[in-house]
Amino acid sequence: MRKSDFLNTKFIVGITCLAVILILAVFGNLISAHDPSEQDLMSSLQPPGFSNGGYYLGTDHLGRDILSRMASGARVSIVIATAIVLISGVFGVIYGAMSGYWGGVRDIVLQKIVETFWAFPPILLALAILAFFGQSLANIILALAIQRWIPYCRIARAQALVLRNREFVAASQIMGASTGWVVTRHILPNLLSAAIVIATFSMAGAILAEASLSFLGLGVPPEIPTWGGMLAEGRSYVVGAWWIAVFPGLGIFFTVLGLNLLGDWLRDLLDPRAALNLR
């Protein structure tokens, strides 16, 4: 592989986007002197600039600092999306691997369940869960993870179906290996690269979905600053105060763009066959 393949534009742009967001998440509250929930009605709707009392990205209708709210929003988005990806990834891989490894009736039943969850249009099941169970951080993670495990399940099952008839798997079974051993030692390592690609795209999707739910007021509880929530609250003030709408949107856009580019790059890197077809 040539060096230029490894360090191509997708990688450089993607990693730059994510680095900016991570710096914002980690250091944002050090750059800005203001607390994200501190209201200063005397300086509401300040435009961005360097001569307005340290509100570098301006203030919203309640005089809250956009920059420090952006930083909090970044942390909330990253934490929620990471939780969703981890939970759905681990669950999906184990579910799929067991289903494929067992085969037979158990596989048929488990796959019927997959098919059922897949039959719901995306976000609809999440909305139903939030409506029935109410809003909380745990419920958002559950709601957004409930369909995201399926892609992992698909690849894990396919891999398990191929591997379970291979001789080295049969050999370890004869030597008394348990199902758990075979799955963790032989099936999971073969899945890792595909799962990482899925996880990267899935994280992008999770961040968009969380922002959409928070925008609708159905996601993260309103007292926690989120990018989606900032857009929802500031919506009626954007005429004449564009910064209220532009900055949180840019935050979401660059995070999701960075993850999508990185996912594309990883897919090309880890799967040369797909790269040939798509490039």
Add this chain to the structure above:
Amino acid sequence: MVRAIAWRVAGVVPVLFLVTLVLFLLLRLAPGDAADLLVPDDATEAEIQRIRERWGLDRPWIEQYASFLLNLMKLDLGRSYRYGEDVFALIASRVPATIELASLALLVAAVIAIPLGILAALRKGKALDGAVSVFAIAGVSTPTFWLGILLVLLFSAELQLLPSGGRLPYGVQLPERTGLHLVDAVLAGRFDLIGLILSQLVLPVLTLAFSMVGIISRITRGAIIDVAQEEFITTSVAKGLTRGSIIRHHLLPNATVPITTILGLELGVLISGSIIVEVVFSWPGLGTLLYQAISVRDIPLVTGIVVTYTTLFILINVVIDIIYFAIDPRIRASQGA
């Protein structure tokens, strides 16, 4: 072919059955007494009792599920307690607005994206190809609601060219027959209203189409490039056919199946996207209704809308499978039809 189609249609029944089971289990797993969830906060004891009987809440859960299913099949989920109207009548009145918005958005996206994807594939590696890739990845990374707000900010507030929301300007009357305003205007002979209706549609349709244009053009491009590598294309080049003839007679017909597939896959994006676009543009469709229903925890209405969206989603997927049969003789043959 008829048998294969019938088989596919019959396959919908167990899926719908399981989908309703999942919804029912979620409803029952929700914290608190189910009867409290299904009535407004200020309900009287008699009302709660009536709900208990309607949903069979005093019986074992198998019977509860049976009565839930039966009520669904009779399209009877009771009254929405926010609107006080029958749930399914309310849904039926909102469906046309959503269909008008979503189908126009899909149409606009396809009309822009498919030629763009074909051009990108034919000029692989050139500037246009690169531009399509950049547009595709930017499209899937842009939050729909943000794009909507920015478009309103630019075209409604700043330039004052287009309305910022709603289906018809205040005070304009249109006799409703189909609920699709464009069709209704034609039926009523009110051609003067068509421009007005279209101007209301422009921003929501563009917002919804934006993310789809990228994906559809990218998949179209991939499909064309895949087909171009097939041996029959090499053969037709060797036969001395012109480039135009190869593209028209060999390349495009063989790329229709993957393109149909992506149009089907975009259906999910279309549904979830349309809910948000409707809310941003105050479009009085099913999505806005769902949003309002969730905000006040109007559970019968939420359940009805989720069932409606899911059924539509499953049925349209079946229609797409049937289209495969129609356009691809290989699939017909492999299904033994």
